[in-house]
Amino acid sequence: MKKLAALIFLITLVVTADCYAVKEESSMRYISNDRIKLGIDLALGGAVTYLSDHANGGKNMINSFDWGRQIQMSYYSGPWPYIGPNGEKPTPEWEGLGWNPIQSGDAGGYRSKIISFEKIGNYSMLVKSIPMQWPHKTGVPGECVFECLYTLKGNVVTMKATIINNRSDKTQYASCPQEMPAVYTNGNWYKIVSYLGDKPFEGKPTTTIVDKTDKKGWPWVHFYTPENWVALLDDKGYGIGVFQPQVMTFNSGFHSNDSLKGFGSEKDVQTGHIAPIGQQILDYNIKWAYETSFILGTLKDIRGYAKKHWQIAANPHWNFKNSRDNWYYYGDMTDSGFPLKGGLDITFKKNSALVSPVTFWRASETPYLEIEGEINTFNKELLIEVEIQPTGKSDLTDWLNWTEGEHVVENERKTKAASFPESPAIFLQHKIAADGTSKKYRINLSDIKGYTGAMKNLKIKFLNDGKAKIKSVQLK
Numbered sequence: 001m002k003k004l005a006a007l008i009f010l011i012t013l014v015v016t017a018d019c020y021a022v023k024e025e026s027s028m029r030y031i032s033n034d035r036i037k038l039g040i041d042l043a044l045g046g047a048v049t050y051l052s053d054h055a056n057g058g059k060n061m062i063n064s065f066d067w068g069r070q071i072q073m074s075y076y077s078g079p080w081p082y083i084g085p086n087g088e089k090p091t092p093e094w095e096g097l098g099w100n101p102i103q104s105g106d107a108g109g110y111r112s113k114i115i116s117f118e119k120i121g122n123y124s125m126l127v128k129s130i131p132m133q134w135p136h137k138t139g140v141p142g143e144c145v146f147e148c149l150y151t152l153k154g155n156v157v158t159m160k161a162t163i164i165n166n167r168s169d170k171t172q173y174a175s176c177p178q179e180m181p182a183v184y185t186n187g188n189w190y191k192i193v194s195y196l197g198d199k200p201f202e203g204k205p206t207t208t209i210v211d212k213t214d215k216k217g218w219p220w221v222h223f224y225t226p227e228n229w230v231a232l233l234d235d236k237g238y239g240i241g242v243f244q245p246q247v248m249t250f251n252s253g254f255h256s257n258d259s260l261k262g263f264g265s266e267k268d269v270q271t272g273h274i275a276p277i278g279q280q281i282l283d284y285n286i287k288w289a290y291e292t293s294f295i296l297g298t299l300k301d302i303r304g305y306a307k308k309h310w311q312i313a314a315n316p317h318w319n320f321k322n323s324r325d326n327w328y329y330y331g332d333m334t335d336s337g338f339p340l341k342g343g344l345d346i347t348f349k350k351n352s353a354l355v356s357p358v359t360f361w362r363a364s365e366t367p368y369l370e371i372e373g374e375i376n377t378f379n380k381e382l383l384i385e386v387e388i389q390p391t392g393k394s395d396l397t398d399w400l401n402w403t404e405g406e407h408v409v410e411n412e413r414k415t416k417a418a419s420f421p422e423s424p425a426i427f428l429q430h431k432i433a434a435d436g437t438s439k440k441y442r443i444n445l446s447d448i449k450g451y452t453g454a455m456k457n458l459k460i461k462f463l464n465d466g467k468a469k470i471k472s473v474q475l476k
Helices: 002-020 092-097 299-309 409-419
Strands: 028-032 036-041 047-053 113-120 124-130 144-153 156-165 176-179 182-185 191-194 207-210 221-224 229-233 238-243 249-255 271-280 287-298 317-319 328-330 333-335 344-348 352-355 368-390 426-444 454-462 466-475
Touching: 028 047, 028 113, 028 124, 028 144, 036 124, 036 144, 047 287, 182 238, 191 249, 207 221, 207 249, 229 249, 229 271, 229 299, 238 271, 238 299, 271 287, 287 299, 328 333, 333 352, 344 352, 426 466, 454 466
Parallel strands: none
Antiparallel strands: 028 036, 036 047, 113 124, 124 144, 144 156, 156 287, 176 271, 182 271, 191 207, 191 229, 221 249, 229 238, 238 287, 249 271, 317 466, 328 352, 333 344, 344 466, 352 454, 368 426, 368 454, 368 466
């Protein structure tokens, strides 16, 4: 009887495990249309492991050398290092990443858990999963849920990615750069192209940032493009473009050796890479979503799609009624947390600041900065400093690419950074009433020396302690 009971228990375990772990041979799910085919792997949390374009031979473009690649969701927050709920420590080489749930699984081979999968019509798939903490090798799940909706339309895949946090640690950690998302291609797609100028969608030429035999691409390149897109192309000029309407800073590159550009399959080490990078605070209970498009085709196809869907207004306006609208904090500043209720309800110490997302505007079209809100300080008067970052030579060239191999990367980086430094930030100090009543504060930016041409970033620094409820910021 004991042997029979043990056998029944063993069978029960196997059946139960099958309910939660998708079998390897049946884990792929596909959608396709007349142009493209997309495949996700439910054994890897629904990450994209297959993407092909009939117009370019139907060859899989996506690299899966390890579980840190694919096209997949990945997020970053504190603490650093992140210790699991049962005291699990991260592996030393990854502990600097902090809290880092990813869609595929962890560095030790533990896979993310599928909650549900749904095929919606012929051209959409929705997958929900519990991700794993990448830096751990012991199967530490993220205290969050990933939702990912993939949709095909013509030669474009749209990915709507949502993270729903339910962390036991309620600390509001500093903002982190978020990949929106990370994309890894096979070695055939190595040539990185984007627009690095200050006249977006005015027909100006693009820049080839990484090419064959140029010894560029690793470590990853980090750069600014006001057109919100980057392309990875093959020898024929076909490939994949990544368009992220909220993001103008990207990581891109090719790993590993220059001689490996132009060939390789999904299990080979060489890979092309693109990741739109946006800065976000991830509250313990936040629900945050972004939507990114992947365009398959030529450079003309990719840039044409980006132009049609570009969302940048001449007069940037950020409303904080329901969200931070991609703003974040510098220094000793926190807010009341998610969900926001009518504004950024902040408490700040001297020299802390509100920082805008990286964007694009022209000084000639926006002579004023308007801040709406209720600000309160001890002496009822607040000195603020407006800091603006213009676009500069470092944005308009490919100096951020450096060589590898026989050269020392750090020396190369320092040399080129010195040759093409970022344009100096420009500043204006301004006193405002801070008596706690609701006001619109208008600041004349034309008073700032150097406020001409194209601008990309805004910081509002508070030079006193205080608290405020900021409802909106607008350039007018």
